Amino acid sequence: MTLQQKQQQQTYEPLTESTAIELAKKLNLFSDQAVLQSTEIGDGNLNLVFRIVDQENNQSVIIKQALPYAKVVGESWPLTLKRATIESDALKIFKDIAPDFVPEVYFADEELAITVMEDLSHLIIARTGFIQGNDYPLLSAHLGKYLARTLFLTSDFGLKPAKKKELVGQFINPELCKITEDLIFTDPFFDAPTNNFEQELLKEVNQIWNDQQLKFQVALLKKSFLTDSEALLHGDLHTGSIFVSEEETKVIDPEFAYFGPIGFDLGQVIANLLFQAIANSEKREVIYNHIEVFWTTFVKDYEALWNSQNEEPLATTEGYLSFLLEKALKDAIGFAGCELIRRTIGLAHVADLDGIQDDTERIEAKRTTLSIGRELIVNRNQFTSIQQLLSSL
Amino acid sequence: MTLQQKQQQQTYEPLTESTAIELAKKLNLFSDQAVLQSTEIGDGNLNLVFRIVDQENNQSVIIKQALPYAKVVGESWPLTLKRATIESDALKIFKDIAPDFVPEVYFADEELAITVMEDLSHLIIARTGFIQGNDYPLLSAHLGKYLARTLFLTSDFGLKPAKKKELVGQFINPELCKITEDLIFTDPFFDAPTNNFEQELLKEVNQIWNDQQLKFQVALLKKSFLTDSEALLHGDLHTGSIFVSEEETKVIDPEFAYFGPIGFDLGQVIANLLFQAIANSEKREVIYNHIEVFWTTFVKDYEALWNSQNEEPLATTEGYLSFLLEKALKDAIGFAGCELIRRTIGLAHVADLDGIQDDTERIEAKRTTLSIGRELIVNRNQFTSIQQLLSSL
Numbered sequence: 212m213t214l215q216q217k218q219q220q221q222t223y224e225p226l227t228e229s230t231a232i233e234l235a236k237k238l239n240l241f242s243d244q245a246v247l248q249s250t251e252i253g254d255g256n257l258n259l260v261f262r263i264v265d266q267e268n269n270q271s272v273i274i275k276q277a278l279p280y281a282k283v284v285g286e287s288w289p290l291t292l293k294r295a296t297i298e299s300d301a302l303k304i305f306k307d308i309a310p311d312f313v314p315e316v317y318f319a320d321e322e323l324a325i326t327v328m329e330d331l332s333h334l335i336i337a338r339t340g341f342i343q344g345n346d347y348p349l350l351s352a353h354l355g356k357y358l359a360r361t362l363f364l365t366s367d368f369g370l371k372p373a374k375k376k377e378l379v380g381q382f383i384n385p386e387l388c389k390i391t392e393d394l395i396f397t398d399p400f401f402d403a404p405t406n407n408f409e410q411e412l413l414k415e416v417n418q419i420w421n422d423q424q425l426k427f428q429v430a431l432l433k434k435s436f437l438t439d440s441e442a443l444l445h446g447d448l449h450t451g452s453i454f455v456s457e458e459e460t461k462v463i464d465p466e467f468a469y470f471g472p473i474g475f476d477l478g479q480v481i482a483n484l485l486f487q488a489i490a491n492s493e494k495r496e497v498i499y500n501h502i503e504v505f506w507t508t509f510v511k512d513y514e515a516l517w518n519s520q521n522e523e524p525l526a527t528t529e530g531y532l533s534f535l536l537e538k539a540l541k542d543a544i545g546f547a548g549c550e551l552i553r554r555t556i557g558l559a560h561v562a563d564l565d566g567i568q569d570d571t572e573r574i575e576a577k578r579t580t581l582s583i584g585r586e587l588i589v590n591r592n593q594f595t596s597i598q599q600l601l602s603s604l
Numbered sequence: 605m606t607l608q609q610k611q612q613q614q615t616y617e618p619l620t621e622s623t624a625i626e627l628a629k630k631l632n633l634f635s636d637q638a639v640l641q642s643t644e645i646g647d648g649n650l651n652l653v654f655r656i657v658d659q660e661n662n663q664s665v666i667i668k669q670a671l672p673y674a675k676v677v678g679e680s681w682p683l684t685l686k687r688a689t690i691e692s693d694a695l696k697i698f699k700d701i702a703p704d705f706v707p708e709v710y711f712a713d714e715e716l717a718i719t720v721m722e723d724l725s726h727l728i729i730a731r732t733g734f735i736q737g738n739d740y741p742l743l744s745a746h747l748g749k750y751l752a753r754t755l756f757l758t759s760d761f762g763l764k765p766a767k768k769k770e771l772v773g774q775f776i777n778p779e780l781c782k783i784t785e786d787l788i789f790t791d792p793f794f795d796a797p798t799n800n801f802e803q804e805l806l807k808e809v810n811q812i813w814n815d816q817q818l819k820f821q822v823a824l825l826k827k828s829f830l831t832d833s834e835a836l837l838h839g840d841l842h843t844g845s846i847f848v849s850e851e852e853t854k855v856i857d858p859e860f861a862y863f864g865p866i867g868f869d870l871g872q873v874i875a876n877l878l879f880q881a882i883a884n885s886e887k888r889e890v891i892y893n894h895i896e897v898f899w900t901t902f903v904k905d906y907e908a909l910w911n912s913q914n915e916e917p918l919a920t921t922e923g924y925l926s927f928l929l930e931k932a933l934k935d936a937i938g939f940a941g942c943e944l945i946r947r948t949i950g951l952a953h954v955a956d957l958d959g960i961q962d963d964t965e966r967i968e969a970k971r972t973t974l975s976i977g978r979e980l981i982v983n984r985n986q987f988t989s990i991q992q993l994l995s996s997l
Contacts, residue, residue: 367830372785373778380776385766392765397917423922430918431927437760440831524790525823529816
C-alpha cells in the first residue's frame with residue numbers, strides 16, 4: 212500500500228443511506244426544507260449507489276461511491292479507490308465532448324471516492340431492455356455519434372499533442388487496465404483458474420487453448436491494448452454500461468477509461484450487440500441493422516470531425532483517413548472477437564447468453580459465440596466494410 | 605507559464621564556473637582540500653556543461669545544467685527545464701539496465717535543472733570521430749546490446765504492466781516530443797519556415813512536398829511516434845549522442861526520452877551510420893558491416909531477453925517474437941528514412957553531409973540521401989532482413 216493509499220484510508224468511509232442525505236444537503240443540491248429519501252440501489256459488487264429523492268417534487272440525484280474492493284462471482288480483491296476519480300474525470304470530459312450521451316457530474320471527491328451525478332432512473336440498462344424484448348431504435352446511431360466524438364476529439368487529431376499527452380498522464384489506470392488485460396486477453400486463452408465455462412464446452416475450450424493461430428492474433432490485439440495510445444477510451448463499453456429509452460442514450464461507468472486503441476471501444480459495442488443476435492435468431496436482422504447503423508454513423512461523424520477540426524497537418528494526405536477507418540474496423544472486429552470469447556468462457560459472463568433457459572439452446576448459442584469470436588479475431592484483416600462482416604456471420 | 609514554472613524560476617539560476625565548483629564541494633564529490641578547476645565546455649545552445657577537475661589527481665565530474673531556452677541555427681525559443689529531470693531519470697534507468705553503456709549519475713536537482721555525472725572526456729563524440737576518419741569496431745555491437753536491453757526491459761514484455769504504466773506517466777515529455785514531431789515528421793514535408801536546404805536541392809524538395817505516397821507513409825510513421833508506447837526510448841539516438849573509443853561506448857543526452865515505438869531508436873542509429881556511408885563511399889563496406897552487426901546483435905540479445913525474462917504469458921505463442929522483430933525492422937527502416945530526409949532539408953543538419961567541402965560532391969551526397977530516405981519510408985514493409993536492406997542501397 213502506498214503512503215497515499217494509507218492516508219486516503221484514514222478519511223475514506225463508506226456512506227450510509229443517512230450520511231448520503233447529509234452529503235446531498237451539504238452540497239446544496241436540494242432546498243433547505245427538502246425531505247429527502249435515500250435508497251442504496253447498487254449491486255454492491257464494486258460501488259455503493261445511492262438514489263436521493265426530494266419527496267415533494269421528485270427531483271433526484273445519484274451518489275456513487277467506490278468500494279475499496281471488487282467482488283465478482285464470489286471472489287473479492289482489493290481495488291483502487293482512484294477509479295472513482297478516473298470515472299468522474301472521464302464523465303466530465305465525455306460530457307463536454309458528447310453532451311447528449313453522458314450524465315452530468317455535479318460533484319466529485321477524490322478522497323471519499325464519490326461522484327454525485329444526474330439520476331438516470333427513468334432509463335433502463337440496454338442489456339436488460341434488450342433481454343426483455345425491447346428495441347431502442349436510436350441506440351446505434353447515438354453510440355456511433357458518441358464514439359465518433361469521444362474517439363476523435365481526445366486523439367492526436369482532435370487535440371494539440373501537448374494537451375493529449377497531459378491527458379494520457381491523467382488517465383494512467385493500471386489496476387483497471389490489468390483486469391481487462393487478464394480477463395479479456397489472457398486468462399480465456401489458458402487453463403486459468405478465473406475461467407468459468409459450462410462443461411459441455413470443454414472440447415471447444417481445449418481447441419482454443421491449443422489454437423496457436425488464434426493465440427498469435429490475440430497476442431497482437433493485447434499488445435495493441437497495452438501500447439496504442441490513440442484516444443481516451445471508455446474502456447468497458449458493453450450494453451451494461453448504457454442507459455436507454457426509445458429516445459435517449461446515456462453512456463455511464465467509464466472507470467476503465469485510459470488512452471488505448473479506438474477499435475477497443477468500437478469492438479465492445481459490436482460484440483455486445485452480437486450477443487443479442489446470437490441469443491435470439493428472430494432478432495438477428497434488427498441487431499445486424501443496429502451494427503450497420505452504428506458503424507456508418509461513426510464513420511460519417513468521424514469524417515466530418517476529421518475534415519473540420521483536425522490538428523494534424525498531415526491529415527489532408529491522400530488515403531490517410533480511409534486507411535485509419537479501415538484499420539479501426541479491423542481492430543474493432545478483432546477486439547469484438549475477444550469479447551465474444553471471454554464472455555462465454557472467462558470470468559465475467561453476459562445475461563444474454565447465460566439467461567437462455569433451454570440447456571441445448573444455450574450451449575449451442577455459446578458454441579456459435581466461440582466460433583464467431585475465433586473467426587473475427589483470426590480473419591479480421593480480411594474485412595473492409597461492416598456489410599462484409601455482417602454477411603459473413 | 606504554469607505556477608510550477610514560476611516557482612521554479614524563482615530559485616533557478618544558471619551556474620558559473622565558480623558556483624559549479626561550490627556545488628561540487630557541497631556534494632562531497634572531492635576531498636575537502638582539493639583544488640578544483642572548472643571549465644564550461646558546452647556549446648551553449650541548450651545546456652551549460654562544466655567539467656570540474658581535481659588538479660592534484662585529475663579526478664573529474666561533469667555538471668550539466670539545462671538552460672530555459674533552446675538555440676538552433678540562431679533561433680531561440682523557451683524550453684522546459686523539466687528536460688533535465690527527464691534526462692537524469694532516464695540515465696539512471698538506462699544505467700541500471702545497460703550499465704556498460706551509460707554514464708553514472710552522481711546527483712540530480714530538479715529545481716536547478718542540474719545533473720552531476722561521470723566525466724567521459726577521455727572519449728570522443730562518435731560523429732566527430734567518424735568524420736575524422738576513425739573507426740570504432742565495437743560501436744555497433746555495443747549499440748545493439750544497449751538497445752536490446754533498454755527496449756526490451758522497459759516494455760510490457762520486460763516489466764509488469766503496472767510498473768510500465770507508471771513509467772509512461774513519469775516520462776510524458778510534450779515539449780521535447782513536439783520538437784521531433786515538428787522537425788522530423790512534419791516540417792520537412794511542407795514548405796515550412798524552419799526548413800533549411802541548399803537551393804540546388806529545390807527540385808528534389810518540391811518533389812518531396814508533392815509526393816502523396818511518401819507523405820501518407822510519413823503520416824503513419826508520425827502516428828506511430830505519437831501513439832505507440834512500446835518502450836522507453838532514448839529519443840535522440842544519433843551519433844552526436846554517443847561517446848566512443850576503440851573499447852568503450854557510452855550513450856548520453858536522453859532528454860528526449862519518452863515511451864514510443866522501438867523502431868524509432870533503432871532507425872536513428874541506422875540513419876546516422878548511413879550518413880557516413882553516403883558521405884564517404886570508401887567507407888561504405890565498413891559502415892554497412894556496422895549496420896549489420898548492430899542489427900544482428902540487437903536481435904540476438906533481444907531474443908535472449910525475450911526467452912529468459914518475459915512477463916507476458918502470450919510470449920510463447922508461435923511466431924510472435926519473429927513477427928515483432930520483423931515489425932521492428934520495418935519500423936526502423938521507415939524512421940531511418942525520415943531521419944535521412946530531415947537532416948538534409950530540415951532545420952537540424954549533420955556535419956557528415958554539411959562538412960563535405962566540394963560543392964558538387966556535397967549536393968550529390970544530399971540528393972542520394974533524399975532518394976534513399978524516400979525509398980526506405982515508402983518501401984519499408986518489403987524488407988524482411990537487414991541484409992536485404994543493405995543490398996538494396
